Amino acid sequence: MNHTDTSKExxxxxxxxxxxxxxxxxxxxDICQHYEELMDxxxxxxxxxxxxxxxYHHYQQQSDTFALKLMRRVVQSGTLHAFRTLQFVPQDxxxxxxxxxxxxxxxxxxxxxxxxxxxxxxxxxxxxxANNVDNMKVxxxxxxxxxxxxxxxxxxxxxxxxxxxxxxxxxxxxxxTKISIFEGDCxxxxxxxxxxxxxxxxxxxxxxxxxxxxxVVDTSSFSSSQQSLDEKNKSFIHKKNKKNSFRKETVSTNSxxxxxxCQEPPLDFENDSCPSDMVVVVEQFKVALLNMASAKRPxxxxxxxxxxxxxxxxxxxxxAFSLEDIESYxxxxxxxxxxxxxxGVYVPSxxxxxxxxxxxxxxxxxxxxxxxxxxxxxxxxKLDHTGTRIDASLVDTVRRKIRLIFAMALQxxxxxxxxxxxxxxxxxxxxxxxxxxxKQVLMQEFDGKFAQVIFAIYNDANAWxxxxxxxxxxxxxxxxxKASVFEK
Numbered sequence: 001m002n003h004t005d006t007s008k009e010x011x012x013x014x015x016x017x018x019x020x021x022x023x024x025x026x027x028x029x030d031i032c033q034h035y036e037e038l039m040d041x042x043x044x045x046x047x048x049x050x051x052x053x054x055x056y057h058h059y060q061q062q063s064d065t066f067a068l069k070l071m072r073r074v075v076q077s078g079t080l081h082a083f084r085t086l087q088f089v090p091q092d093x094x095x096x097x098x099x100x101x102x103x104x105x106x107x108x109x110x111x112x113x114x115x116x117x118x119x120x121x122x123x124x125x126x127x128x129x130a131n132n133v134d135n136m137k138v139x140x141x142x143x144x145x146x147x148x149x150x151x152x153x154x155x156x157x158x159x160x161x162x163x164x165x166x167x168x169x170x171x172x173x174x175x176x177t178k179i180s181i182f183e184g185d186c187x188x189x190x191x192x193x194x195x196x197x198x199x200x201x202x203x204x205x206x207x208x209x210x211x212x213x214x215x216v217v218d219t220s221s222f223s224s225s226q227q228s229l230d231e232k233n234k235s236f237i238h239k240k241n242k243k244n245s246f247r248k249e250t251v252s253t254n255s256x257x258x259x260x261x262c263q264e265p266p267l268d269f270e271n272d273s274c275p276s277d278m279v280v281v282v283e284q285f286k287v288a289l290l291n292m293a294s295a296k297r298p299x300x301x302x303x304x305x306x307x308x309x310x311x312x313x314x315x316x317x318x319x320a321f322s323l324e325d326i327e328s329y330x331x332x333x334x335x336x337x338x339x340x341x342x343x344g345v346y347v348p349s350x351x352x353x354x355x356x357x358x359x360x361x362x363x364x365x366x367x368x369x370x371x372x373x374x375x376x377x378x379x380x381x382k383l384d385h386t387g388t389r390i391d392a393s394l395v396d397t398v399r400r401k402i403r404l405i406f407a408m409a410l411q412x413x414x415x416x417x418x419x420x421x422x423x424x425x426x427x428x429x430x431x432x433x434x435x436x437x438x439k440q441v442l443m444q445e446f447d448g449k450f451a452q453v454i455f456a457i458y459n460d461a462n463a464w465x466x467x468x469x470x471x472x473x474x475x476x477x478x479x480x481x482k483a484s485v486f487e488k
Contacts (some may be wrong), residue, residue, distance in 0.1 A: 049360030170449025184486030377423025
């Protein structure tokens with residue numbers, strides 16, 4: 001008796017000969033009417049950044065807030081699907097449509113690519129076809145998702161106070177912290193920083209690097225005994241207070257190389273006590289990004305398609321699987337939202353798979369991993385009589401929140417920290433005063449404890465609505481630094 005294997009659903013060959021329709025434009029054209037139909041469309045996950053962006057701009061021009069939220073929910077659905085199926089197809093396979101103008105030709109390009117994907121996925125095709133499909137996809141490691149969720153650390157008010165107290169005892173080892181300001185998407189700035197640092201750590205020649213250098217990596221914080229070294233061979237060392245484990249480092253003395261764990265007291269670069277023939281080369285760096293979090297629930301309004309920074313991060317990363325733990329990976333989790341008044345959450349190893357909203361949320365060529373520091377800003381705080389400063393009764397609370405951002409990052413060994421205009425968007429904190437508080441805390445308490453702190457500030461609609469020139473200029477004025485426009 002012949003038995004038919006029904007473990008796999010076969011696609012009839014005649015169906016494969018007839019390419020499917022791409023997602024019809026009419027579903028986007030009236031998304032308020034056709035959203036459910038779009039979500040039921042069999043090819044909804046064959047994402048076209050150009051098609052999405054074209055219709056997103058259409059609804060922006062119409063100021064249709066509800067339609068914009070639905071458009072973002074389409075993206076969120078695809079992100080959750082990618083992490084659940086542990087794979088996605090990079091947008092670069094779509095002929096870099098994310099960098100092109102949105103026009104009908106791009107839709108045709110995506111139509112052809114989608115046909116190819118459809119005609120080769122899940123079939124008993126040739127091994128060449130199977131290899132081509134496998135080469136298209138980027139695979140997500142489920143174990144890394146689980147580990148990220150299981151190692152999320154919740155800081156109650158009490159634990160936050162202890163973290164801050166210990167961080168203030170840590171000695172600065174970078175000389176002075178390099179401070180930079182960029183106007184642009186904070187996550188894209190962080191990704192480029194990761195690429196730049198990775199490139200610097202694995203090659204001795206910038207000529208071999210595929211990454212265009214961005215002036216966010218600074219080595220001037222090392223002492224004068226290190227400054228004569230070839231800039232291309234420099235990297236960073238970050239030591240933590242003795243209650244925490246130190247990073248492994250490679251210490252080179254002339255021709256000798258010794259792997260060791262840092263011992264107390266640490267090498268004193270600040271006072272130039274390190275011998276001139278000794279070079280400290282760090283194999284590791286750690287980048288963390290500030291999530292201006294909702295205190296009430298993880299992700300804020302990401303399920304509804306809200307447009308603030310945290311929701312944007314949820315649409316592009318694995319935060320829903322770690323911070324919210326929607327798959328219940330962390331069976332031992334004993335803490336719950338809300339975040340306490342002076343508390344926060346630290347999320348390690350968050351995976352980034354999508355580009356920015358301004359590019360149509362394209363799937364990236366590879367996964368980037370960074371840590372995320374979650375602290376909630378005050379929502380519409382009371383202001384003083386000038387309307388430009390937070391009321392005196394609340395200033396200490398804001399200062400403690402800012403201090404916790406740095407303290408959590410320091411406790412987890414972060415060397416490079418990417419921040420934003422904390423609470424200066426939808427929460428309406430005055431940017432000039434917030435910038436001033438950041439400067440006070442950073443320069444007086446954490447200077448030299450990080451290799452670099454970057455303010456990546458995006459002037460969204462909330463920033464411009466105040467009519468005061470947005471959020472970038474106040475940070476420029478306070479720090480005396482001209483912002484660079486990030487356009488990668």
